[in-house]
Amino acid sequence: MKLTQQLHRVNLPKLCIVLLLTTVVISCQKELHFDKVPEKDYNLIIKFLPIATYDSVPLVLGKPTKNTFKEEYTPTAFKFYVHDFILSNTDSGHVFKLAQDKYYLVNFADSASTEIKLSVQPYVYNRLFFTIGVDSAKNVSGAQTDALDPANGMFWNWNTGYIMAKLEGTSPKSSQAGKFEYHIGGFAGADNVVKQVECIFPFQNNLDLKPGGESRMFVNCDANDWFYNTWDIKIADYPVVTSPGTLAKQVAENYWKMFTIDSVSNIQ
Amino acid sequence: MAVRWTIRICLLLFLGCLLVNACKKSGDGNSGPQLLDFPIPAGFPAPQYSFTGNPLTKQGFELGRKLFYDGRLSKDGNFPCASCHQQFAAFATFDHPLSHGFNNQFTLRNAPGLFNMAWNKEFHWDGGINNIEVQPLAPLTAPNEMAEDITNVINKLKADEVYQRMFTAAFGDETINSQRMLFAITQFVNSMVSANSKYDKVKQGKAAFTQTEQNGYTLFQSKCATCHTEPLFTDNSFRNNGIPVDPFINDYGRMRITNKKEDSLKFKVPSLRNVAITLPYGHDGRFSSITSVLDHYSSGIQNGPTLDPLLKNKIPLTNFDKFYLLEFLKTLTDSSFISDKRFAQPE
Numbered sequence: 001m002k003l004t005q006q007l008h009r010v011n012l013p014k015l016c017i018v019l020l021l022t023t024v025v026i027s028c029q030k031e032l033h034f035d036k037v038p039e040k041d042y043n044l045i046i047k048f049l050p051i052a053t054y055d056s057v058p059l060v061l062g063k064p065t066k067n068t069f070k071e072e073y074t075p076t077a078f079k080f081y082v083h084d085f086i087l088s089n090t091d092s093g094h095v096f097k098l099a100q101d102k103y104y105l106v107n108f109a110d111s112a113s114t115e116i117k118l119s120v121q122p123y124v125y126n127r128l129f130f131t132i133g134v135d136s137a138k139n140v141s142g143a144q145t146d147a148l149d150p151a152n153g154m155f156w157n158w159n160t161g162y163i164m165a166k167l168e169g170t171s172p173k174s175s176q177a178g179k180f181e182y183h184i185g186g187f188a189g190a191d192n193v194v195k196q197v198e199c200i201f202p203f204q205n206n207l208d209l210k211p212g213g214e215s216r217m218f219v220n221c222d223a224n225d226w227f228y229n230t231w232d233i234k235i236a237d238y239p240v241v242t243s244p245g246t247l248a249k250q251v252a253e254n255y256w257k258m259f260t261i262d263s264v265s266n267i268q
Numbered sequence: 269m270a271v272r273w274t275i276r277i278c279l280l281l282f283l284g285c286l287l288v289n290a291c292k293k294s295g296d297g298n299s300g301p302q303l304l305d306f307p308i309p310a311g312f313p314a315p316q317y318s319f320t321g322n323p324l325t326k327q328g329f330e331l332g333r334k335l336f337y338d339g340r341l342s343k344d345g346n347f348p349c350a351s352c353h354q355q356f357a358a359f360a361t362f363d364h365p366l367s368h369g370f371n372n373q374f375t376l377r378n379a380p381g382l383f384n385m386a387w388n389k390e391f392h393w394d395g396g397i398n399n400i401e402v403q404p405l406a407p408l409t410a411p412n413e414m415a416e417d418i419t420n421v422i423n424k425l426k427a428d429e430v431y432q433r434m435f436t437a438a439f440g441d442e443t444i445n446s447q448r449m450l451f452a453i454t455q456f457v458n459s460m461v462s463a464n465s466k467y468d469k470v471k472q473g474k475a476a477f478t479q480t481e482q483n484g485y486t487l488f489q490s491k492c493a494t495c496h497t498e499p500l501f502t503d504n505s506f507r508n509n510g511i512p513v514d515p516f517i518n519d520y521g522r523m524r525i526t527n528k529k530e531d532s533l534k535f536k537v538p539s540l541r542n543v544a545i546t547l548p549y550g551h552d553g554r555f556s557s558i559t560s561v562l563d564h565y566s567s568g569i570q571n572g573p574t575l576d577p578l579l580k581n582k583i584p585l586t587n588f589d590k591f592y593l594l595e596f597l598k599t600l601t602d603s604s605f606i607s608d609k610r611f612a613q614p615e
Binding site: 139140141142143144145149150151155157158159160243244245 | 321398402405409447527
């Protein structure tokens with residue numbers, strides 16, 4: 001009784017119009033665009049640069065060069081996975097870790113892939129850490145996308161696992177039809193080649209990120225490091241390393257040290 | 269009067285808006301992928317694959333089925349998954365020691381039947397593949413199987429209108445990538461569950477073994493079940509059951525994956541469900557009949573450093589034993605599985 005009486009007092013046409021308006025608004029919501037100032041979603045660019053011969057000469061795919069053992073070779077592919085970037089300041093103990101870890105495939109045949117754009121908390125940093133390789137979990141958890149898409153050719157199809165770093169090309173020193181191939185991977189037990197690397201900054205050249213500013217960091221990747229120290233990997237002796245194991249681990253232990261920060265520029 | 273009309277018009281517009289809203293969310297007006305149940309057969313353990321991250325849906329399954337039967341996944345169009353995995357042979361290659369692949373080449377090994385894959389931890393005879401989602405990459409790219417390149421396959425699928433529609437139906441938007449293709453194939457292959465043989469019916473009290481079958485079952489439990497463990501008829505381990513290496517193929521099995529000497533000549537213990545229809549047998553298909561496998565166990569086993577300790581003294585079997593075992597093994601054939609229309613080539 002009471003309810004119907006109350007209902008009678010409601011102004012039905014008005015109620016309808018209100019209802020209509022709300023639904024119109026809800027219906028249109030997704031189509032509405034408020035022109036926002038496009039916000040840049042990064043303030044740090046880490047640029048990887050391929051280097052040959054003792055940190056000085058740029059490495060160019062398709063162009064002959066020499067390794068420590070004076071072995072001539074022509075690189076045709078040079079790529080690796082990196083992820084988990086961390087910046088820190090060893091004086092203050094401040095550490096910045098990206099909230100969302102993402103994998104990047106740095107491929108020197110594709111220059112866009114060699115620039116990694118990150119959004120970093122403004123601060124003065126003097127150390128860069130990142131992980132080279134693909135963590136074990138991603139090697140066992142099935143089909144992945146983006147950088148880890150097996151279509152990128154960095155995946156072993158009959159012996160599941162990611163090729164974490166690849167250096168290949170031709171060399172007159174190779175007994176394998178003049179080709180050399182280092183496809184390095186392995187994520188389990190002693191074969192694990194995943195490694196966090198630490199880079200210090202060039203003298204008096206810290207990463208000084210100011211709010212609203214942007215910095216660029218150039219990281220040299222020395223292909224020569226793959227061949228020596230701690231292990232001697234001569235193309236003549238080992239032209240092909242394409243499965244996880246002792247030899248792959250040795251090549252990895254060599255290349256873990258291939259990164260040096262060449263310079264940092266801070267644009268305010 | 270005017271009031272009534274206002275109400276009517278308003279209501280109409282209101283409904284119209286609701287309709288627009290409803291359509292926005294569901295694209296073509298259907299209600300998105302339909303979840304499917306994955307029933308666990310009575311007595312089976314929990315599966316290894318859980319479908320978290322790749323929910324089993326009707327549309328995903330149908331897409332996987334189409335992919336499984338589509339020759340375009342191979343380089344020359346002739347080698348769909350189904351060319352080597354035939355339903356009437358419980359998805360093994362019927363009567364071929366090795367299967368044919370691209371360019372008149374043979375596969376390295378005998379194609380096993382495909383069923384109860386969701387309970388497998390590792391795939392292939394050497395266990396080289398650690399997750400079923402990435403298994404299809406092996407045949408897709410092997411030069412002696414489908415001989416394709418993943419990017420090529422994805423491009424072929426992207427160019428096909430039917431696939432565009434089916435990927436959208438299965439995954440909610442039109443993105444076609446390797447992950448979605450692999451998810452769909454996984455949904456289809458993992459749905460192949462075989463648990464309706466006479467043996468299963470006996471276990472459920474719905475049928476009875478004959479006396480010979482019962483004799484065979486008793487023998488099986490005492491001599492074979494440690495490795496071919498019920499109810500899946502494999503314990504998923506890798507073992508050397510004394511098959512000498514073929515000097516032309518030089519396949520050392522598990523050692524190829526682990527590089528460990530102690531894994532030399534070890535192969536995955538195959539399930540014996542549907543064994544009567546998955547001939548020939550062994551990792552390279554060298555045994556043409558179950559009887560010849562039984563002869564191997566009773567008199568052929570080759571000793572060696574990695575031979576399974578259970579087989580050090582072979583498995584002595586009389587001719588009667590062999591007959592009983594054979595009769596029992598035949599009760600593992602699931603004829604409803606091989607005639608299940610859901611797994612057949614789509615129209």
